[in-house]
Amino acid sequence: MMPTPRAVLECGLSEKFFNEDEDPIELSLLPGLDDDGVIKLESELGTRLPPELDELVRYARGFEFGPIDTMAFDAGFSFGMEKILPRVVPLCGDGFGNFWVVEVQKSGAWGPVFFANHDPPVLVVQAKDMTTFIDEVLSLGRQDRTSAVDEVHDGASMRIWRDEPWGKRAADLHGSPDATVCQFIEQLNADDLVFDLREQVIGSGFAWGRNGPEANMKRCGDELLFALVMPPKRPSLFKRMFGKSG
Numbered sequence: 129m130m131p132t133p134r135a136v137l138e139c140g141l142s143e144k145f146f147n148e149d150e151d152p153i154e155l156s157l158l159p160g161l162d163d164d165g166v167i168k169l170e171s172e173l174g175t176r177l178p179p180e181l182d183e184l185v186r187y188a189r190g191f192e193f194g195p196i197d198t199m200a201f202d203a204g205f206s207f208g209m210e211k212i213l214p215r216v217v218p219l220c221g222d223g224f225g226n227f228w229v230v231e232v233q234k235s236g237a238w239g240p241v242f243f244a245n246h247d248p249p250v251l252v253v254q255a256k257d258m259t260t261f262i263d264e265v266l267s268l269g270r271q272d273r274t275s276a277v278d279e280v281h282d283g284a285s286m287r288i289w290r291d292e293p294w295g296k297r298a299a300d301l302h303g304s305p306d307a308t309v310c311q312f313i314e315q316l317n318a319d320d321l322v323f324d325l326r327e328q329v330i331g332s333g334f335a336w337g338r339n340g341p342e343a344n345m346k347r348c349g350d351e352l353l354f355a356l357v358m359p360p361k362r363p364s365l366f367k368r369m370f371g372k373s374g
Contacts, residue, residue, distance in 0.1 A: 133259045158192070158200070173215070174215075175236040177236060185201050193266070207227075212354060213251075217238070219241070228241055229242055241258070248286065249336055250337075252280050296321065308351060324353055325352040
């Protein structure tokens, strides 16, 4: 059975963590929420907390851990990318204006966790659930293993911006055996890029700011299926000056 988020934190309290200079890092829990705090949180979320999250926030509403900004499970619910991520909880930052956020599903479940970067402007899948994310954050201070947090923050973000490896042209998806994909691309232009993140592969994502603001992104309902609307192709300078040749 997979451990709960609370269990991961509890185990972390008995571990020893170190930074890159081998100086000790302290894991310090923030006080948990009482009944009124949980009711307020659920009211703001618009849904009940699932049992494992109710247990987590009553145990600790967050924690302090050196490699990241303060992790908080109740710090706010406004993020600014509501068109494609309408229900998220910003969890923590990297100290440079970039954030890890968790999507809150209509069922009340929390997951997946995304890394939302602004320079470059990309959105990357970090973890499928809170248990995995908290464990990977703590791995930033473990001497005997690497962390997917580093890989997403330092590696995947730049690969996505440079190569857009997860994007496929809408025109190339015609005839797909996936009915959801076929229905989604009906509203897209041929050159729009489609990103299917439904398998929640760590490091998958897209450059939401490739062509300007987030308004150029579309999402297929609650599915992790997105599209980047590409600007119309402009005619060449010669054609704009002289019109089409004979």
